[in-house]
Amino acid sequence: MIAARNLTKAYGAKRVVDDVSLDIPRGGITSVIGPNGAGKSTLLALLSRLLPPTSGSVHVDELDVATAPGDVLARRLSILRQDNHMTARLTVRELVEFGRFPHSKGRLSTEDAQRVDEAIRYLGLEDLSDRFIDEMSGGQRQRAFVAMVLSQDTDYLLMDEPLNSLDMRHAAETMKLIRKIADELDKSFVLVLHDINFASHYSDRIVAMREGAVITHGTPDEIMQTGVLREIFEIDIPIHELDGRRIGLFYR
Amino acid sequence: MAKSCPVLPHFALGVLVVAALAIWSVFVGVTDMSIGELWRSGWNDEQVQVLIESRLPRTIALVLAGAAMATSGSILQMLVRNRFAEPSTVGTAEAAKLGFLIVLLLFPEASIPARLAAAAAFAFLTTAFFMRMLRDVPLQSTLVVPLVGILLGGVINAAASFLAYRYDLMQSLASWSNGDFSMILRGRYELLWLSLGMTLLAYVYADRFTVAGLGENISTNLGLRYRSVLTLGLIIVSVSTAVVIVTAGMIPFLGLVVPNLVSLTMGDNVRRTLPWVALLGAGLVLACDIAGRILNAPYEIPVGTMLGVIASGLFLYLLLRKHDRLT
Amino acid sequence: MTASPDPTRRRAPLLLLAMSALVVLAAIGFMTLGAKGSWSFVLPFRGTKLAAMALVAYAVSVSTILFQTITTNRILTPSIMGLDALYVLIQTTIMFALGSSATAALPHSALFLAQVTVMIGFSAAVYAWLFSGRSQSLHLVALVGLVLGVLFNSLSSLLHRVMAPNEFVILQDRLFANFNTVDTSVLAIAALAVLAVSAYGASKLRTFDVLHLGRESAIALGVDYRKTVFQVLIIVATLVSVSTALVGPTMFFGLLVASITYRISASEKHAVLLPLATLTGMLLLIGGQLVLERLFAFDTALSIVIEFAGGIAFILMVLRSASR
Numbered sequence: 080m081i082a083a084r085n086l087t088k089a090y091g092a093k094r095v096v097d098d099v100s101l102d103i104p105r106g107g108i109t110s111v112i113g114p115n116g117a118g119k120s121t122l123l124a125l126l127s128r129l130l131p132p133t134s135g136s137v138h139v140d141e142l143d144v145a146t147a148p149g150d151v152l153a154r155r156l157s158i159l160r161q162d163n164h165m166t167a168r169l170t171v172r173e174l175v176e177f178g179r180f181p182h183s184k185g186r187l188s189t190e191d192a193q194r195v196d197e198a199i200r201y202l203g204l205e206d207l208s209d210r211f212i213d214e215m216s217g218g219q220r221q222r223a224f225v226a227m228v229l230s231q232d233t234d235y236l237l238m239d240e241p242l243n244s245l246d247m248r249h250a251a252e253t254m255k256l257i258r259k260i261a262d263e264l265d266k267s268f269v270l271v272l273h274d275i276n277f278a279s280h281y282s283d284r285i286v287a288m289r290e291g292a293v294i295t296h297g298t299p300d301e302i303m304q305t306g307v308l309r310e311i312f313e314i315d316i317p318i319h320e321l322d323g324r325r326i327g328l329f330y331r
Numbered sequence: 332m333a334k335s336c337p338v339l340p341h342f343a344l345g346v347l348v349v350a351a352l353a354i355w356s357v358f359v360g361v362t363d364m365s366i367g368e369l370w371r372s373g374w375n376d377e378q379v380q381v382l383i384e385s386r387l388p389r390t391i392a393l394v395l396a397g398a399a400m401a402t403s404g405s406i407l408q409m410l411v412r413n414r415f416a417e418p419s420t421v422g423t424a425e426a427a428k429l430g431f432l433i434v435l436l437l438f439p440e441a442s443i444p445a446r447l448a449a450a451a452a453f454a455f456l457t458t459a460f461f462m463r464m465l466r467d468v469p470l471q472s473t474l475v476v477p478l479v480g481i482l483l484g485g486v487i488n489a490a491a492s493f494l495a496y497r498y499d500l501m502q503s504l505a506s507w508s509n510g511d512f513s514m515i516l517r518g519r520y521e522l523l524w525l526s527l528g529m530t531l532l533a534y535v536y537a538d539r540f541t542v543a544g545l546g547e548n549i550s551t552n553l554g555l556r557y558r559s560v561l562t563l564g565l566i567i568v569s570v571s572t573a574v575v576i577v578t579a580g581m582i583p584f585l586g587l588v589v590p591n592l593v594s595l596t597m598g599d600n601v602r603r604t605l606p607w608v609a610l611l612g613a614g615l616v617l618a619c620d621i622a623g624r625i626l627n628a629p630y631e632i633p634v635g636t637m638l639g640v641i642a643s644g645l646f647l648y649l650l651l652r653k654h655d656r657l658t
Numbered sequence: 659m660t661a662s663p664d665p666t667r668r669r670a671p672l673l674l675l676a677m678s679a680l681v682v683l684a685a686i687g688f689m690t691l692g693a694k695g696s697w698s699f700v701l702p703f704r705g706t707k708l709a710a711m712a713l714v715a716y717a718v719s720v721s722t723i724l725f726q727t728i729t730t731n732r733i734l735t736p737s738i739m740g741l742d743a744l745y746v747l748i749q750t751t752i753m754f755a756l757g758s759s760a761t762a763a764l765p766h767s768a769l770f771l772a773q774v775t776v777m778i779g780f781s782a783a784v785y786a787w788l789f790s791g792r793s794q795s796l797h798l799v800a801l802v803g804l805v806l807g808v809l810f811n812s813l814s815s816l817l818h819r820v821m822a823p824n825e826f827v828i829l830q831d832r833l834f835a836n837f838n839t840v841d842t843s844v845l846a847i848a849a850l851a852v853l854a855v856s857a858y859g860a861s862k863l864r865t866f867d868v869l870h871l872g873r874e875s876a877i878a879l880g881v882d883y884r885k886t887v888f889q890v891l892i893i894v895a896t897l898v899s900v901s902t903a904l905v906g907p908t909m910f911f912g913l914l915v916a917s918i919t920y921r922i923s924a925s926e927k928h929a930v931l932l933p934l935a936t937l938t939g940m941l942l943l944i945g946g947q948l949v950l951e952r953l954f955a956f957d958t959a960l961s962i963v964i965e966f967a968g969g970i971a972f973i974l975m976v977l978r979s980a981s982r
Contacts, residue, residue: 127551127552128551129547129548129551129552148554149551149554149555149556150554150555151554152554153552153553153554154554157552158548158551158552159552160548163546163549164546165544165545165546167409167412167541167544167545167598167599168594168598168599169541169545169598169599169600170598170600173598173600174545177538177541177542177545177553178553180538180542180553180554180555181553181554184538185537185538185539185602211598228552231552231553415801468977468980472795472797472798472980474795474797474798474801475797475976475977475980477801478797478800478801478804478976479973479976479977481801481804482969482972482973482976483969483973485909485965485969486965486966486969486970486973489962489963489965489966489969490966492962492965493962493963493966496962583808584808626820627819627820630819630820631819632816632819632820633819636812636815636816636819637816639808639809639811639812639815639816640809640812640813640816643805643808643809643812644809646805647802647805647806647809650798650801650802650805651802
């Protein structure tokens with residue numbers, strides 16, 4: 080379980096994340112939704128120690144994120160942000176191998192190599208594994224980074240807008256893949272998503288944020304309701320049911 | 332990692348070529364010398380003397396300095412996360428010169444290690460300041476980094492020139508600015524072994540530098556102590572630069588050109604590229620020194636001047652080749 | 659700039675007048691302060707220096723403003739594009755190829771013409787590249803210019819090393835001039851050249867104003883764009899040759915002058931900009947020299963101080979242009 084207690088991040092007088100206490104249970108997919116500037120990405124960065132909080136604490140199982148050694152935490156929790164601009168020229172395989180860095184410190188054992196192969200196979204990157212990342216398309220690059228955090232083999236995987244810059248086909252494929260990994264490999268995902276319908280379709284839990292605070296959380300069915308969504312986004316979104324899934328039509 | 336095996340024969344070939352260059356470098360010069368002659372004359376004392384006092388030290392110095400500067404460029408490119416970073420495009424080299432100058436003025440009695448430490452500290456702080464500045468300014472284009480860095484170097488240089496001019500140290504400043512190995516003698520280059528130490532240190536921590544090159548977020552995600560890696564890398568670069576500047580003078584753009592050429596074919600996995608970078612750096616400096624000694628014999632053209640032409644030409648090529656990938 | 663034109667129009671002559679007064683004051687101070695010995699020695703000696711400084715200020719300021727007008731940006735200057743480093747390289751190459759005696763035998767004017775021709779060719783090439791669309795950013799252009807400057811300098815020093823030592827001494831005399839060793843014959847030729855291009859350019863001031871609007875607008879307004887730009891390049895190359903011949907390369911002086919000028923000028927018309935820039939340049943050079951030389955007794959440190967200030971100004975401009 081990831082447990083945040085009274086988590087606050089302030090820049091001057093502006094509290095980007097404001098006194099958030101939240102338990103994210105082990106297993107399945109938890110999506111964080113909310114309007115722009117709600118503090119979703121900042122919350123994710125705080126949970127994964129990319130940013131130090133102004134006050135409050137985060138525990139990942141028994142580990143205190145503020146004090147746990149970086150490499151110990153890196154074997155328990157991984158984080159992938161949206162902006163993976165990279166100047167270094169690495170091949171796909173090299174990048175995925177660095178996912179084993181917390182385990183091997185660069186000297187790959189046979190087990191490490193196996194994990195790397197698995198991750199590459201899982202994302203269907205076998206044919207691309209010797210290509211340089213900077214010579215690939217946005218979707219392929221995104222898959223390579225997912226393969227890297229996958230080979231890191233952590234219990235928790237945090238991803239900030241994993242669908243950003245992907246077209247519809249790749250977005251859907253990525254979400255299916257995340258669902259598959261969560262189910263087959265028993266991993267816990269925390270995703271920041273922009274599209275409420277992706278959140279509704281693939282998540283087990285949805286956390287809704289607004290103005291730095293978590294205003295509600297629950298199952299997709301509980302959150303995907305016109306009244307609740309108005310509270311979050313300040314617009315009226317009619318909800319339709321399609322094959323047992325709730326869809327919000329915010330296009331009109 | 333596993334993939335380095337097939338390139339091993341190539342690397343051995345590279346080592347052979349550089350070794351041949353090194354041997355050539357030992358036997359080129361004002362006093363003619365050849366192995367055959369040495370043998371016939373029964374290792375004549377005078378010639379052996381020249382060999383030990385001047386030729387061997389010079390060749391060793393060339394190899395060490397070339398490897399160190401190329402490695403420094405490689406590490407800086409990872410730390411700054413910019414293709415065009417190297418000691419003379421991020422202010423490191425000029426800051427080291429200013430550091431030497433200030434120590435020379437304030438503490439003329441300071442020992443050489445103390446001077447070196449001060450210059451390296453100066454270089455370290457300036458580069459750290461520059462990187463800090465880059466963090467605070469969101470940049471449109473990667474080209475701003477070398478552009479501003481070269482200008483920052485120019486400003487530091489103006490300050491150094493002012494001091495040097497006032498206190499009659501222009502000659503020292505000039506000798507630090509242009510790499511020249513003709514004055515290298517036994518007893519005057521040994522500091523460069525320290526730069527070998529730095530190069531080896533860079534290799535030991537190669538994986539950490541590659542991870543740092545992926546950015547602070549990914550580094551933290553992989554459990555790397557990003558700040559410590561930055562500090563270590565900057566120490567390696569600053570010490571190497573200061574040592575090379577004080578023993579032979581700056582070798583401009585070497586650290587930019589060599590890592591980029593290696594990266595074009597091999598990528599940026601530092602563990603894999605660093606041996607090549609160091610080897611190519613040493614080879615290029617050796618070749619330039621030999622050419623500088625042959626072209627205008629009996630006069631010599633300093634390495635800094637030869638490389639100034641070759642490396643700035645290559646730099647232009649790197650800037651203008653389909654540079655969409657670089658930006 | 660939406661204010662009514664009236665106060666602006668009144669302010670421009672006032673500003674020019676005030677700047678002129680300051681320049682005259684600085685010139686008088688420079689000629690008279692701290693003079694020892696006979697006036698018949700001091701006045702001609704200082705007078706030559708003053709004339710050289712005024713000429714350099716004029717050449718650098720006008721060439722920079724015009725170059726920035728045709729490139730429609732305020733970061734690039736002829737020096738930053740490596741034009742004065744190229745001057746040194748051409749001088750060196752001629753000396754290297756012909757030898758000092760043959761070079762000395764050539765008429766000064768022929769040499770100067772050859773010089774300017776090469777520089778026009780180079781700047782036309784840079785210019786064509788700048789607007790061919792292959793240069794994606796201003797930063798690339800500026801960086802290429804800086805590196806070109808390094809390349810030219812390295813090539814020059816390579817040739818210096820290869821040439822016979824006595825030739826190098828002669829060349830050094832010609833290249834590394836400063837205000838204390840101005841050659842009066844060069845000064846005369848330089849003044850003539852400046853006069854010629856100025857007379858030529860004076861009739862085109864209004865056309866330059868249109869160029870300021872950018873290529874498309876200028877063409878739409880009926881300007882013969884290619885021809886005019888080429889004319890400007892001739893003027894710029896001549897002026898850069900003059901200033902480099904007199905004092906050697908000056909990296910950031912033009913940039914400093916131009917950025918101050920744009921800041922204080924209320925008008926974007928070249929009829930105002932160019933005189934104002936010239937006066938600013940003169941004030942910086944003569945006033946700066948006066949302060950450093952007479953007040954602080956730092957003799958030739960002015961160029962270093964200008965380099966320092968200009969470098970910082972440039973860094974700030976680049977960072978401002980680069981930050982979103």
